[in-house]
Amino acid sequence: MPPEEFRVVEVSEENIGDLCLLCVPPERLDDPVFMMGVELKKTWVKDVLNRWGAVARIAYLGETPVGFIQYVPVTDEKIVHITCIFVPRKEHWRKGIGRRLLTSLVEDMRRPKEWFGGEPPLALVTKPFPGEKPEQYPARNFFKDMGFKQVESNPSLLYFPLKHGFTYIPPEQRESNYIPQEDDKGKVVILYNPSFCPFSYFFLKKSVQEIEKAMPGISVRWINGWEEPVEIERRGISDGIVVNAKLIRSFLLAGREVFLKEVLDALREA
Structure with a gap:
């Protein structure tokens, strides 16, 4: 062409x-x-x-x-x-x-x-x-x-x-830590924002579907950070999956069994 x-x-x-x-x-x-x-x-x-x-x-x-x-x-x-x-x-x-x-x-x-x-x-x-x-x-x-x-x-x-001789050195990234909330206990909380990639929401939804298959009837709350910024600020992170007031570190795409094990372990904790 x-x-x-x-x-x-x-x-x-x-x-x-x-x-x-x-x-x-x-x-x-x-x-x-x-x-x-x-x-x-x-x-x-x-x-x-x-x-x-x-x-x-x-x-x-x-x-x-x-x-x-x-x-x-x-x-x-x-x-x-x-x-x-x-x-x-x-x-x-x-x-x-x-x-x-x-x-x-x-x-x-x-x-x-x-x-x-x-x-x-x-x-x-x-x-x-x-x-x-x-x-x-x-x-x-x-x-x-x-x-x-x-x-x-x-x-x-x-x-x-774009500038002659420039070397890019990325700034140190401070890790954001989830701040546990009492009202997140016993449920799944999805923290998300409008994203440059539609797959971001798609994979979050797929993750929730897998959780609901494993735990029928589990309560799920979706928090859009642009619509509920105070709720995002309370939790200290802008996106992620929280189960029973615990941030899930694994990803469905990386392995379904590992992901669900972490989810179920979080739900079993008092």
């Missing part, structure tokens, strides 16, 4: 739907749980747009969206974090779409930005996640091919310096 056959457009209020639908696998279009995750993503996108005026770029083939790159400024570090780059359909792979999207972003981020006091950001930073489809080029390899460097102190991070 020659470059002139597709175009790159910044996301605005008018094409938020195109951005979000690119995240939806065809088999999930009629899945109400997944589509709820899409609605939460729309909320997140609108918020980022309102705050920063930019959130993503979409590649179009004619009028059809075929890929996107999504990002958010991190003002205290003076960087731009790339949250995702994605070209979902196999027929569009290895056509230069991802390269064009990233190149477009790099060119724009070399210009002064109000977010950073009228200066360009120091770097683009990303945390590529595994999970590519068969025959799909891994995101990590793609970013490295495009000149991204390994962050020495954190092997999961890559960065592209």
Whole structure:
């Protein structure tokens, strides 16, 4: 596909739907749980747009969206974090779409930005996640091919310096600890927020479904941090699964048996 056959457009209020639908696998279009995750993503996108005026770029083939790159400024570090780059359909792979999207972003981020006091950001930073489809080029390899460097102190991070000689050193992350609440005892509490990825809500819902299968009739409370910020603040963490006032550390995706064992152990504790 020659470059002139597709175009790159910044996301605005008018094409938020195109951005979000690119995240939806065809088999999930009629899945109400997944589509709820899409609605939460729309909320997140609108918020980022309102705050920063930019959130993503979409590649179009004619009028059809075929890929996107999504990002958010991190003002205290003076960087731009790339949250995702994605070209979902196999027929569009290895056509230069991802390269064009990233190149477009790099060119724009070399210009002064109000977010950073009228200066360009120091770097683009990303945390590529595994999970590519068969025959799909891994995101990590793609970013490295495009000149991204390994962050020495954190092997999961890559960065592209926009200032000559700049080396990205991530700030130390303070671990947030769950603050047990009396009203969380004897029940499941799901803490969540609108997210840049609809799979976040989808996997939370799947986790709850597994818990309900193992413990029929268990009470479940969902707390949306944007709607109930005081409840999130009380608990000291912004997202997670809490069972009987204990934070669950394992993940369903990493292993169903391990996840359910931790859940059941938490419920058995007095």
